[in-house]
Amino acid sequence: MRRLRRFLKSFFLVDILRGLAVTLRLYFSRKVTVEYPEKVQEPAPRFRGLPRLYRDEKGEPLCIACKLCQRACGTNCFDIEGKRKEGAKFMRPEKFDWKLDRCTFCGFCVEVCPTSAIRFSPEFRLTGVRKDGLLFHRDQMYLLGDDLQDHLCGGCRRVP
Amino acid sequence: MAFREIDLNMGPQHPSTHGVLRLKLAVDNEVVLRVEPVLGYLHRGMEKLWESLTYTQIVPLTDRLDYLASLSNNLAYCLAVEKLAGIEVPRRARYIRVVLAELQRLASHLAWTGFMANDIGAMSVLLYGFEAREDILDIFEEYCGARLTVHGIRIGGAVHDLDGPLVSRIRAVLERIPKRLADIRSLLDENRIWKERTVGIGRITAGEAIDYGLTGPPLRACGVAWDMRKDIPYSSYDDFDFDVPLGTNGDVYDRYLVRLEEICQSIRIVGQALDGLPEGEFKAKVPRVLKIAPGEAFHTIEAPKGVLGFTVRSNGTDKPERVKMKSPSFINLQSLEHLCQGNLFSDVIGILGSLDIVLGEIDK
Amino acid sequence: MTPFVADVLIPLGKIAAVILYPMVMVVVMIWLERRVVALMQGRLGPNRVGFQGVLQPVADAVKLFFKEDIIPRQADKLLFNISPVLVMFSSLLAFCFVPLGEPVRIGTTTLTLWIADSPVGLLIVLGLSSISVFGVIFGGWASNSKYPLMGALRSVIQVLSYEIPTGLAVLTVVFLARSMDLVEIVRRQEASGVWYGFLMPVSFVVFWISAVAETNRAPFDLPEAESELVAGYHTEYSGMKFAYFYMAEYAHMVLVSSLVVILFFGGWLPPFQGVKALAFLHAVPGFIWYLVKIMFFLYLYVWIRATLPRYRFDSLIRLVWKWLIPLALANFLVVALVRFLR
Numbered sequence: 001m002r003r004l005r006r007f008l009k010s011f012f013l014v015d016i017l018r019g020l021a022v023t024l025r026l027y028f029s030r031k032v033t034v035e036y037p038e039k040v041q042e043p044a045p046r047f048r049g050l051p052r053l054y055r056d057e058k059g060e061p062l063c064i065a066c067k068l069c070q071r072a073c074g075t076n077c078f079d080i081e082g083k084r085k086e087g088a089k090f091m092r093p094e095k096f097d098w099k100l101d102r103c104t105f106c107g108f109c110v111e112v113c114p115t116s117a118i119r120f121s122p123e124f125r126l127t128g129v130r131k132d133g134l135l136f137h138r139d140q141m142y143l144l145g146d147d148l149q150d151h152l153c154g155g156c157r158r159v160p
Numbered sequence: 161m162a163f164r165e166i167d168l169n170m171g172p173q174h175p176s177t178h179g180v181l182r183l184k185l186a187v188d189n190e191v192v193l194r195v196e197p198v199l200g201y202l203h204r205g206m207e208k209l210w211e212s213l214t215y216t217q218i219v220p221l222t223d224r225l226d227y228l229a230s231l232s233n234n235l236a237y238c239l240a241v242e243k244l245a246g247i248e249v250p251r252r253a254r255y256i257r258v259v260l261a262e263l264q265r266l267a268s269h270l271a272w273t274g275f276m277a278n279d280i281g282a283m284s285v286l287l288y289g290f291e292a293r294e295d296i297l298d299i300f301e302e303y304c305g306a307r308l309t310v311h312g313i314r315i316g317g318a319v320h321d322l323d324g325p326l327v328s329r330i331r332a333v334l335e336r337i338p339k340r341l342a343d344i345r346s347l348l349d350e351n352r353i354w355k356e357r358t359v360g361i362g363r364i365t366a367g368e369a370i371d372y373g374l375t376g377p378p379l380r381a382c383g384v385a386w387d388m389r390k391d392i393p394y395s396s397y398d399d400f401d402f403d404v405p406l407g408t409n410g411d412v413y414d415r416y417l418v419r420l421e422e423i424c425q426s427i428r429i430v431g432q433a434l435d436g437l438p439e440g441e442f443k444a445k446v447p448r449v450l451k452i453a454p455g456e457a458f459h460t461i462e463a464p465k466g467v468l469g470f471t472v473r474s475n476g477t478d479k480p481e482r483v484k485m486k487s488p489s490f491i492n493l494q495s496l497e498h499l500c501q502g503n504l505f506s507d508v509i510g511i512l513g514s515l516d517i518v519l520g521e522i523d524k
Numbered sequence: 525m526t527p528f529v530a531d532v533l534i535p536l537g538k539i540a541a542v543i544l545y546p547m548v549m550v551v552v553m554i555w556l557e558r559r560v561v562a563l564m565q566g567r568l569g570p571n572r573v574g575f576q577g578v579l580q581p582v583a584d585a586v587k588l589f590f591k592e593d594i595i596p597r598q599a600d601k602l603l604f605n606i607s608p609v610l611v612m613f614s615s616l617l618a619f620c621f622v623p624l625g626e627p628v629r630i631g632t633t634t635l636t637l638w639i640a641d642s643p644v645g646l647l648i649v650l651g652l653s654s655i656s657v658f659g660v661i662f663g664g665w666a667s668n669s670k671y672p673l674m675g676a677l678r679s680v681i682q683v684l685s686y687e688i689p690t691g692l693a694v695l696t697v698v699f700l701a702r703s704m705d706l707v708e709i710v711r712r713q714e715a716s717g718v719w720y721g722f723l724m725p726v727s728f729v730v731f732w733i734s735a736v737a738e739t740n741r742a743p744f745d746l747p748e749a750e751s752e753l754v755a756g757y758h759t760e761y762s763g764m765k766f767a768y769f770y771m772a773e774y775a776h777m778v779l780v781s782s783l784v785v786i787l788f789f790g791g792w793l794p795p796f797q798g799v800k801a802l803a804f805l806h807a808v809p810g811f812i813w814y815l816v817k818i819m820f821f822l823y824l825y826v827w828i829r830a831t832l833p834r835y836r837f838d839s840l841i842r843l844v845w846k847w848l849i850p851l852a853l854a855n856f857l858v859v860a861l862v863r864f865l866r
Contacts, residue, residue: 015350019831022346023564033567046305074217106220106311281834287565353833506836
């Protein structure tokens, strides 16, 4: 009896019809993809995008050129030189080079920074068309995401 | 038309060698006579590179080994270093690690199901598996800001605490996954073509599997109950109640069933860990510059691919003298020739897929 | 009507139509396949070029047109160049014998919706669609590469084996209709009031399964099994030659769908002929019904592809010799017996 049932099931292609039913049901289901350049899925708050330097409310740079990030970095992304101006309280970076092509986005630089000067921006578009576009100097590190994007690649700008 | 034995190069650029693996096949018509895997196309010199980095700086690089299960690599390495340095990990941190590692197992197995089905030709399952995996990657992004190379476990604990919103989000995802799984199962489990392609293909007996050093789901599909989480528990796994799914035939179909059942068990473990999440610190106090007295430690975990082990030898500085990795994919791949012998050329793809290899881990 | 129009313009127009109609269907089919598979997988598929991405296949063709045409150094140049043409030619030629509907009366003249009216049209169509396998063999052989060779070998065995159940299933239709003329077969179905697909479901299923196998489509797409043989017999082809293989495959699918509709589902006849209440269905032109039915079978092709895994070589052959051929034979005997007794 069970063998007969199995034979009938197999003869009438029950397994295949069940599969076809699943795909047909999903044909009408909600689609999960996002149409990228028009719609952008916003990254999570903790997203590790392009790191950038921040200033405080008064516009003063937060970075004190302590080079902790340089030491924490496992892939030698940073090249920092600091200098204390006459009468200034803290050192400030004279040179702050950061190399995108070396970065692994591990987050050590952000974790060790004592003044929270370097933090991750939500910028996830990292394409560059030239190699020197992947080297960021101090002034570029203070720029916001979209301005940084000018530096990288003009082709894939977000549609407003 | 019969042609005698020809050599066929599969890879390093081939749709289903899962990366840059090259297989030198000797085939007689469609029957496979010999298989020789050629490795090294993705060799990055990881183990040597680690010798020039501090203990903490190594952790993000372990993400790049088995890139489908980066948290498992993190965990295995961190446990080895903690064992060597004698760091006591707080109980909450251990639970968080279990949650993360099991979510990673879910993601890895779901991706595997998709790849495997796609190799055999069921292209829709790839997308269904990936859709479910995407939910888990979103959790990782929420938790620590990265999706693939997560770097979510640090020496001494985890990188962030698990807060309320995230916990409820994980629970919501865990409820969605079984539905997706049911779709996949009704597409594949009973399907005659799927069964013809998998049942009895790539069989290996329990004794041979042990001789070849198989671990993980391919070993358990032979009926050998060997799971590090149960047998040598680490990171508080003994607090949780779960089963080790076993197969009987040791063929591709059993490996598929074992993995799908492991997904259900992982969902159970994550649920228990979230329910019993103890209060306390999520990270032990670890000196910023970690210097470890000379010694050596070996620690293994049950990674999604099999038993993953790290040997760390210290020499008193902040950098290890040597780190050696025992990668499950590499060892499981050894058995490929044995599994493929006498099967048809089409089955090589299914068998290779069923071993669940990741080239980042094989070539290091 | 002047003889010029009747003897030159109308035939020329028909020839243009016979080339254009399959091409348009191919474009629609490629778009349909990509969209439907995508929608079944929870994604959207191509939706940028033209309305909902309809022009995506055209864009792809333009891209392929400008691609470099690579001929492997060791290849047999003549066969390598001839095989895509052969494949394309045989599928297009078959469309000459496929009627699109009953003759249309415009004024005083009647316009037949087919180019060649042959009493053995069915045989010619089946023969022409089998010729395309030579293109596949030549292409696989001439590439002088191992993957195409294996793909070609698989293709030969597969097509040869599946010809038999196809033939047996078609024979039952010929038995009932007592004709090999495709137009006549449809007329017989109109006269009998029941479409042969409902009269002989087994013949239909056998024919459909072997048709899917003969067009090298999933789950029988072994000759071009992507995950095993990279791209099968056309691995070494690029540019327009690749496009020829690609389009010929789809043209072949359209051809087979047309055949299924004509043989088993009443061609251009509207459904529910006998039911008086649904007589308004006759108002829709027959050609539309024909297209709708063809589209359904093209959809079925895609639907099956999105669902099923791929057969292995030996089980494919086992399926045809151990199941389909005995089934088709038994079916054939039953139909013959019934036909004899009545």
